[in-house]
Amino acid sequence: MKKKWTVFDIVLTIFMAFVIVVTLYPFLNILAISLNDAVDTARGGIHIWPREFTLANYQEIFGSNDLLFQAFLMSIIRTVVGTITGIIASTMLAYTLSRKDFVLNGFVGLLLVLTMFISGGLIPEYMLIRNLGLINDFSVYILPMLLTAFNVIVIRSFMDNLPVALEESAKIDGANDFVIFSKIIIPLCMPVIATIALFLAVAQWNSWFDTYLYARGNEALTTLQFELMKILDNANISSGDINSQNAEVIAGKTNPQSIKMAITIIATVPILLVYPFLQKYFVTGLTLGAVKS
């Protein structure tokens, strides 16, 4: 069914092309600097194209650390496992919360929402993880990140919006809640599940602080982000304790801009590939059509 292009379509297309240019710029800038000679980069003025092309920055990163490949695998594993467990946990809990007749609905809902705004701080959390014996154990990547209140609430609000006639008829057919959840609700929720999967995967992929805090004693558990962080070591300086002597040491630790940019590219490109894969779940009408057939 071919439709005529209206002025609206043309303006919109131009606008979106503009959005692409504007949002692509920082990334191209990083890519260009990462492929540019480190000394030359100091002169500034590099935009989207390297001036003195080189792969030396990447070589330096891969050359400086022989754990990178292993760390990369661990990052994939924690991302995959963390995403799957996270999805299962969030959808289950979200479903129970979407059932307004559920006896614990209000209590659990409040319990969950409050966790978004309260936190005990680093020391108590560290002590908890330590007392649970999770230090240097793979589960430290999965358990503490199992649920995020935000994700659960997003899924639940999506579920709230689903047409419920199907659910009712299944109930009449004698299906129990678990069957309704897995056979009816889950397929209907694919767009939101894809979204949350993306959020979870990105969170898992990007986290390095938990590796540092809880797993640096076990080399097998090291992750890509953590290894890159160690190379980057962008000595995060708060103005308080600077003086000429320690500042010199800190300055000596910082890497040329080109290396930082190359690290950014290595750290982000793998996770960027996830989105296009999930994109097909965002097609309008897919879910309802599937249910109806």
Place this chain on the structure above:
Amino acid sequence: MKRKLSNWALFLIFLLGFFVLAACSDSETGQGDDQSDKKEEPSAEDPITLSFFSADGTEKEFNDPVAQKITEETGIKLELDYPVGGNDEAIPLMIASGDYPDLIFAKGDIGKLIEAGGVIKLDDLIEEKGENLKAMYGDQINRLRNSIEDPSIYTVGTYGVENAYWETSGTFQIQLDVLRELGYPEIKTLEDFEAALTEYYEKYPEIDGQKTIPLSLLGSDWRWLITVGDPAGFAAGLAGDGQWAVDDETGEATYKFLLPELKEYFKWLNGLNAKGLLDPESFTQTYDTYISKLSSGRVLSVADQNWDFADADKALVADGKEWRTYAPLPVTLGEGYKSQSLKNYGFSGGWGIAISSTSEYQEEAFEFLDWMASEEAQILVNWGIEGENYDIVDGKRVMQEDDRERMNNDKDYSKETGVGYYIYPFPQWGNGAVDSTGQPITPNSEEQIIENFNTAEKEVLEEYEMENWIDCFPSTEELGISKHGQAFNYTIPAGSDLQIIQQKADDLTEQRITQAILGDPADFDKAWDDMIAELEAMNISKANEEMTKMVQDTMELWGTNE
């Protein structure tokens, strides 16, 4: 699509299986390690591993040639740990959990470890078997002591003992071309400095087609202290005490921005700004922009430390723009002030490496630290391995040509070979110290510094009839040795009034001074007076008192107060 999905599922199952296998095998090997960690005499074949937390550490395995040699001699391997990503909660977590590494270099946080009982006193160990440490510190050993109330020694190391000063770390610096163009004038005061900038700027309003910038600062982040705050103190002839002006005789400490001399400096900057001589982006630009401006050769002068713009210097030399690199100048407010760039602060003590109270290997750790202070060890960490990094020619150590070359130009040299890597923060001799044969212990020498000057620098020095830039600065001997060390190096108690007032005062002065510099010269005096009033309102005199007490206590502890 169906097919694709099932492939994906298969992949996941595979990965899951992989993970389960990996996890199982891990936990077994992990336990195996614990078993073998039985206490034994250290030896080269079966070395013991000491965990070492260094607040200034970087990612590094203890496996370079120098490290191997250290293990061979001491039977000790180090496992380095450090706060990744600038994390500053490492020490509190250590204390809360009680999981201490064997050796800890905590810098200013050492006070908390002492309070928590996390580190041991070293006095008896030094007395019993610290021959090398005793020899190294000699009469400076008092400077390692903790405090008047608890004068024990908890740490050793960090800074060198016996330093010589052959270069300034940085101060006011002007482009070599400005000096050449103006016929090599004598520049000693801010007035001279400004006159030189003005004259050159009028002659050359553009350099290589871009607008000339007479003076650029970097006051947009923590470097404000380096390029704005510190130079003000240097111009007023203050020694490097951070935010403090300390009278080395009486120990009287004053928050330095209260002083009228500093006002005079900033008033000068304010004037420069009004005359269009100060880069208007000095307080907003990013570090990268600053470096790229310097690299383009159009910035005539800086007030910065050498390490802070080393990248720009490299780029300039690489471009053949040697005449656009910078010469350090002993600029002060006027004749009555002395540039303190070559000041000898003595051994600063304070920070150092401590041994934890939970370590199984306290004795071994101490023996290791003591060995690091020995002449043999100092030569090893400074020069590397004989025959590989240096040779003995006519009874003198001479660095091999390629090592010398790499040492100057390759930033990975010390990481790869270990040469120079294990000096800081371990106990170390300074660059002025000599060994038992009278040779310098460190490979640095004044000749080498002079040799490394670029062609333009050499030409300018010749014109001034000097060998080295330091020749125009007041000499180290003239300035005398500091009796109190450096005030910024003191451990200020957490949560004390001094700490909080200083942080507030620093935040305030950075803002107010910046605004005053950029404001109308007619408003400067009022802006300054308002700032002083605000400082007084936050009870800065109390901070002065507490700091004065710390300085005086330190001098008493060190025995330098008579």
Place this chain on the structure above:
Amino acid sequence: MSRENNSASAQSNLPETSSPVERQIRIGSGITKNNKKPYTKSFWKRASKQKALLLMSIPFVIWLLVFKYIPIAGWVMAFQDYKPQFGFFEQEWVGWKHFKDLFNEPMFYTALENTLGMGILGLVFGTVSAIVFALLLNELRFLTLKKWTQTISYLPHFVSWVIVANIVITMLSQEGIFNNILVGLGIIDQPINYMAKPEMFWGIVTLSDVWKETGWNAIIYLAAMAGVDPQLYEAAKVDGASRIRQMWHITLPSIRAVIIVLLILNIGNLINIGFEKQMLLGNNIVMEKALVIDLYALDYGIGMFRYSFGTAIGIFKSVISVILILICNSVAKRIGEGRVF
């Protein structure tokens, strides 16, 4: 108890919307109403019929209690002078001292004002830009472009603030592209140093944030739009509704629940805007507009090892957040616009 009453009555009071199908969906969701037995029925009786649901939620309740609520015990620190070498209950108690210190500090009020100011601006522009972007993207005919825009627009989310701030400051510098264009067009005759204008700082932060996060934030709305029944659009087309009318009358109402929920959550987070962008974009000239609570907490709390003081700030923030979210949630329920819990 009254919660369910509210939501039930809210549903019957739904405002009339233009689309018949939309209404049908809403009425359909009245399942809870039918299921709902009188509240007099005992808790245990109802619970016994919901074994599957209980089984699906209790493990996670336990998880929440362990991982999120046990560490809250750390809040006692705010009433102590915490020293890490002792356990949480072996400390010296100081009562409300740290809170008093906090409320007597003029800087804290500056920080609070800036935090709320930038929080509100960020909330308004962040939400609007993400929704508008998602709506427009949804309307894009040119499918390849749609796919690419979607993928590319979320790239800046992965670029750290350090790098984004660098790019922003460079673009806004006196020799930067922004000034070049404006001077070139004759709109201004002298380059302006934007980063030195305190009155512009909130705006710069907000715009940078919009630039960085719009594509990412739009993903949720896109997912919600994917759930809209295409038959609604078909029906509207038959009625001859324009594209903009369709957006307004079908797409937006369909994702309203998601919008409201996110809005409520974000209002709760008004005070939790972090400090990274303010610290990286800010400088000493604009600091009076850039100081935010989290930066204050870092510099004067944990950065100085004042754990107790830092915790007191954390508790203050939590209290504000919880109050905000409780208010918003009850308002939303009262006007029948969804709920968070």
